[in-house]
Amino acid sequence: MKIIVLGGGGFLGSHVADALSRKGHKVTIFDKKKSKWLKPGQKMCIGDILNPKNLENAIKGADIVFHFAGLANLDQALKEPINTVKANILGTVLVLEFCRKHNIKRFVHASTIYVNSVDGGFYRSSKRAAEDYIEEYNKIHNLNYTILRFGSLYGQRSDDTNGVRIIVKNAIVNGEISYIGSKKTVRNYIHILDAARACVDTLKKKYENKHVIITGKKGIKITIFLKNLSKILNISKKIKFQNKKIVGHYDITPFTYKFKRGQIFKHKSNLDIYDGILQLINEIRNEKNYKNIN
Numbered sequence: 001m002k003i004i005v006l007g008g009g010g011f012l013g014s015h016v017a018d019a020l021s022r023k024g025h026k027v028t029i030f031d032k033k034k035s036k037w038l039k040p041g042q043k044m045c046i047g048d049i050l051n052p053k054n055l056e057n058a059i060k061g062a063d064i065v066f067h068f069a070g071l072a073n074l075d076q077a078l079k080e081p082i083n084t085v086k087a088n089i090l091g092t093v094l095v096l097e098f099c100r101k102h103n104i105k106r107f108v109h110a111s112t113i114y115v116n117s118v119d120g121g122f123y124r125s126s127k128r129a130a131e132d133y134i135e136e137y138n139k140i141h142n143l144n145y146t147i148l149r150f151g152s153l154y155g156q157r158s159d160d161t162n163g164v165r166i167i168v169k170n171a172i173v174n175g176e177i178s179y180i181g182s183k184k185t186v187r188n189y190i191h192i193l194d195a196a197r198a199c200v201d202t203l204k205k206k207y208e209n210k211h212v213i214i215t216g217k218k219g220i221k222i223t224i225f226l227k228n229l230s231k232i233l234n235i236s237k238k239i240k241f242q243n244k245k246i247v248g249h250y251d252i253t254p255f256t257y258k259f260k261r262g263q264i265f266k267h268k269s270n271l272d273i274y275d276g277i278l279q280l281i282n283e284i285r286n287e288k289n290y291k292n293i294n
């Protein structure tokens with residue numbers, strides 16, 4: 001199939017593009033600049049998802065769209081709420097609209113496990129809103145989708161915003177292991193290659209119009225992870241825990257979202273609906289253009 005990977009030059013997108021190529025698909029990568037990891041047989045398309053002309057030209061003719069473009073850093077999103085809305089909500093809706101227009105068979109969207117959390121800040125809010133739009137496009141326009149909710153990814157091609165990379169790089173450079181958060185922290189880490197293969201597998205029919213969680217099989221306590229890392233790097237210094245509350249990040253589990261029911265406001269008196277309708281009728285009849293309507 002002809003598949004376009006929006007954001008295909010990034011950490012996750014580039015690995016998914018490679019996994020798709022290995023399966024024999026015709027892959028086009030769409031990103032703001034040429035991918036450093038472009039493989040033979042893959043086509044490169046440079047553009048911005050917020051540029052409608054760029055985006056439509058890229059999507060037109062594809063069978064499947066993988067959407068990994070947007071603002072993916074939780075901490076950056078906390079500082080840039082407006083850019084987060086533009087990239088993750090407006091950008092997603094633009095993609096959806098061109099998918100609808102050009103009869104894309106499946107829209108595969110990168111979301112996050114934070115959508116079911118009270119944590120995640122503006123990043124979570126943007127991803128939750130994007131999921132709502134995707135579901136409505138399915139209801140209204142029959143656009144098939146698969147929503148992928150990712151856990152803690154790590155591995156080659158990650159940048160300096162990746163949690164595991166930050167810890168490992170700091171240990172290599174400074175010769176010590178430190179963690180900004182709490183000893184209580186638990187993470188379900190998943191290697192990027194496993195995550196990429198899982199993304200490709202979700203093209204199967206049984207994942208159509210489903211929400212799929214892609215994360216590690218079991219939780220790993222940060223204390224155990226860091227002790228093992230110190231052994232691998234042969235670091236004898238004591239592990240430092242700063243025990244700071246990392247704003248927006250969960251400690252043990254992200255699955256803490258609870259639906260908020262609105263509290264019913266109890267009026268001391270309610271205007272009868274038909275009295276209200278009579279008032280509205282009189283207002284309309286008294287409007288200057290009422291006669292023109294008739």
